[in-house]
Amino acid sequence: MSTLTRVVPAGFDVERIREDFPVLKQSIHGKPLVYLDSAATAQKPNAVIDAIRRFHEVDCANIHRGVHELSQRSTAAYEETRAKAKKFLNARTKNELIFVRGATEGINLVASSWGRGNVKPGDEIVISALEHHSNIVPWQMLCEDKGAKLRVIPMNDRGELLLEEYEKLLGPRTRMVAVTHVSNALGTINPVGRIVEMAHRAGALTLIDGAQAAPHMKIDVQALDADFYTFSGHKVFGPTGIGILYGKTRLLNAMPPYQGGGDMIKTVTFEKTTYADLPYKFEAGTPNIAGGIGLGAALDYVNSIGLDTIAAYEHELLVYGTEALGEIPGLRIVGTAKEKAAVLSFVIDGIHPHDIGTVLDRQGIAVRTGHHCAQPVMDRFRVPATTRASLAFYNTFAEIDALTAGLQKVKEIFS
């Protein structure tokens, strides 16, 4: 038992919340599951599981097509999620929310559709040293295709972006600045409001990858003035295969469709097709209806706890975890930004993350080991990989104690 301080926000009952997550009530290798991999995917509350089950049991039909009762029900439930996403991100209208498979597809949609008409040889796209591969590769592909140049905002040893260096990268050729709101590998919370403002001053657009931010903090796309913002459903306690791309109406209207097919058209003849209005122009084919409905339930669930409460509790877990891990000799936390989400990425002298991950797993503790789809971040810190414990509001102080005890066992085996 640690002697570190445990602070819990008033009215927050983690044990009651854990009751909502059936997956957490199991043993792994004979030990209670300690799930510390929510940045990879978050667990799902009963509310989400039930909404998806209900859709398949009671309301299942294709959307936007039938006049029959089931189709109307499924359409209403699916479209309600769009309205919930509008509120979640504080967008201006529902039409600015496009359903996508996840943040990866959201970024690819913009790189492909916006990039097609707006990037020319010699133009520049700015990303950051903190990006997940999903916010690097689509832009790299675009740059290769168009003869444009990819520029990268560097970071310091704490894992914070260097805004003065960013300022120098901006210029008349900058077309797009695409940065993550929260780093998946290190937990750094970027000052995206300032990043957007500086990009706009240079005449560039902005895309914010919110995959790691959406589960942990309030997002207001109008206050940020982001041109595009995207997040994944499965990281915000919803199902996989669904996510949201927000874009400003003016920009989305000017962009060509991303994919062609049913549902994204007004009229089709062999000579000419006219496209549907927003948001359907970007939604070809039968979508992930169950996923969309599940995402709606997930957003409701998160709102029922409140993102301010979530952020406050997770911050306490982070402070506690940082201190607890800091007491382990030979352990170094990678990513020590002042503004940080509840991610503890670390290395231990002489012990490879995969060995750490295996030994922890045998004690029921699930962590992520590897490069976290952020190889340039690993290169920057000159490590091949890290062990990452990522926390959510269903985690407890006792689980952090279990992690530190597990790491003692790791050290016993390998020292």
Next chain:
Amino acid sequence: MVDDLYQEIILDHSKHPRNCHPMEDATRKAEGYNPLCGDKLKLFIKVEDDIVKDVSFVGSGCAISTASASLMTESLKGKTRDEALKLLERFHDLLTTDSPVSHELGKLVVFCGVRDYPARVKCATLAWHTLKSALNGAAEPVSTE
């Protein structure tokens, strides 16, 4: 328990890898890479008259991949090319099938625990994949993916 995987001999070879240095007069070299964990390995082999005279490696990896490379280098010396490739097959069977343990494996049987850790099979086979590529003279770095 996890001790089945991390047997004493594996821990020993991971902490004190044998034949862990570059070799200037190697007749064959190959590089291996496991993109899943970022493990990298360079293998050096000196083959004379179809006999493996010497083997060494350099690289960074987890305990399983380092110990596997170390024990591999020990078990290859004096083998013909065909014998080395055959040993690779036996080793692969040890990790991925329930077939009876071959006596040809010698010390390498300590890796039998890896069978129960499917996510770690690639760690144990990286050095051996690289060996195959070195013996077959491939120019491109070999990947476990």
